[in-house]
Amino acid sequence: xxxxxxxxxxxxxxxxxxxxxxxxxxxxxxxxxxxxxxxxxxxxxxxxxxxxxxxxxxxxxxxxxxxxxxxxxxxxxxxxxxxxxxxxxxxxxxxxxxxxxxxxxxxxxxxxxxxxxxxxxxxxxxxxxxxxxxxxxxxxxxxxxxxxxxxxxxxxxxxxxxxxxxxxxxxxxxxxxxxxxxxxxxx
Amino acid sequence: xxxxxxxxxxxxxxxxxxxxxxxxxxxxxxxxxxxxxxxxxxxxxxxxxxxxxxxxxxxxxxxxxxxxxxxxxxxxxxxxxxxxxxxxxxxxxxxxxxxxxxxxx
Numbered sequence: 324x325x326x327x328x329x330x331x332x333x334x335x336x337x338x339x340x341x342x343x344x345x346x347x348x349x350x351x352x353x354x355x356x357x358x359x360x361x362x363x364x365x366x367x368x369x370x371x372x373x374x375x376x377x378x379x380x381x382x383x384x385x386x387x388x389x390x391x392x393x394x395x396x397x398x399x400x401x402x403x404x405x406x407x408x409x410x411x412x413x414x415x416x417x418x419x420x421x422x423x424x425x426x427x428x429x430x431x432x433x434x435x436x437x438x439x440x441x442x443x444x445x446x447x448x449x450x451x452x453x454x455x456x457x458x459x460x461x462x463x464x465x466x467x468x469x470x471x472x473x474x475x476x477x478x479x480x481x482x483x484x485x486x487x488x489x490x491x492x493x494x495x496x497x498x499x500x501x502x503x504x505x506x507x508x509x510x
Numbered sequence: 511x512x513x514x515x516x517x518x519x520x521x522x523x524x525x526x527x528x529x530x531x532x533x534x535x536x537x538x539x540x541x542x543x544x545x546x547x548x549x550x551x552x553x554x555x556x557x558x559x560x561x562x563x564x565x566x567x568x569x570x571x572x573x574x575x576x577x578x579x580x581x582x583x584x585x586x587x588x589x590x591x592x593x594x595x596x597x598x599x600x601x602x603x604x605x606x607x608x609x610x611x612x613x614x615x
Contacts, residue, residue: 330578343525389578425525491520491531493600493610505581506600509514509535509608 328500331391339454346423346474353458359480362410369458372444375400380439385500387467397462398445403436414482420461421477428487430470431497439464467498512537513557527614534609542604547584551597555588558611564590
């Protein structure tokens with residue numbers, strides 16, 4: 324296991340944030356959509372995701388506030404693979420992420436389709452708890468947790484930057500944990 | 511003090527009742543103590559008051575917290591006669607890097 328990223332400290336369990344409240348999920352109506360600059364817009368049910376090839380790995384979770392939970396086992400669908408089915412157009416630069424609670428965030432496209440970026444369906448071999456984003460959350464290990472949106476419902480592929488929730492409050496456009504990218508510098 | 515102030519509407523905070531964000535950047539500004547931060551907020555409050563055309567009647571320090579080992583976030587409320595403007599000042603090794611104010615609807 325590599326050392327902790329700069330400015331992080333280990334804690335034994337997740338702190339739960341629900342900045343816009345906890346959404347009620349009707350799993351029969353829930354969909355994950357891939358939209359925007361694509362040739363083939365996708366709308367996937369939970370069971371569609373469960374039928375897809377699952378990838379699994381162990382990785383730490385880093386919150387921008389400074390805590391890290393080590394050695395979490397993540398299981399889910401590769402975002403790169405998922406987006407390939409949507410046939411993205413040339414020129415995509417960002418993925419604008421929407422959650423069921425109205426939360427939004429934005430992720431650079433190269434990070435969104437990076438090797439370990441997944442739509443997580445399980446944590447530590449169990450389906451996600453509602454508090455951790457059931458039925459599905461984004462997880463990108465090298466970015467701070469606010470980018471790994473819980474209760475994800477849509478990935479909109481776009482070529483222009485637009486602030487999500489925390490980005491509008493000054494948090495970084497990318498949020499790479501190894502580069503200590505917590506806040507934008509305005510001057 | 512040279513300030514760069516930008517006001518803009520944001521969609522992503524509407525659910526929180528925020529219709530407008532004001533970003534304030536400064537050239538090299540050291541904020542080593544809470545007193546420094548309070549003086550700075552008092553200073554920008556005058557600028558914001560003029561820009562928005564509202565009277566700020568009271569400034570209240572809400573608290574601060576570490577964000578990682580190098581950043582500190584200070585939260586204030588700038589009270590007007592009708593409500594308040596939330597103010598978040600961020601420092602990196604005690605240097606100001608950004609101030610974000612949020613204005614409700």
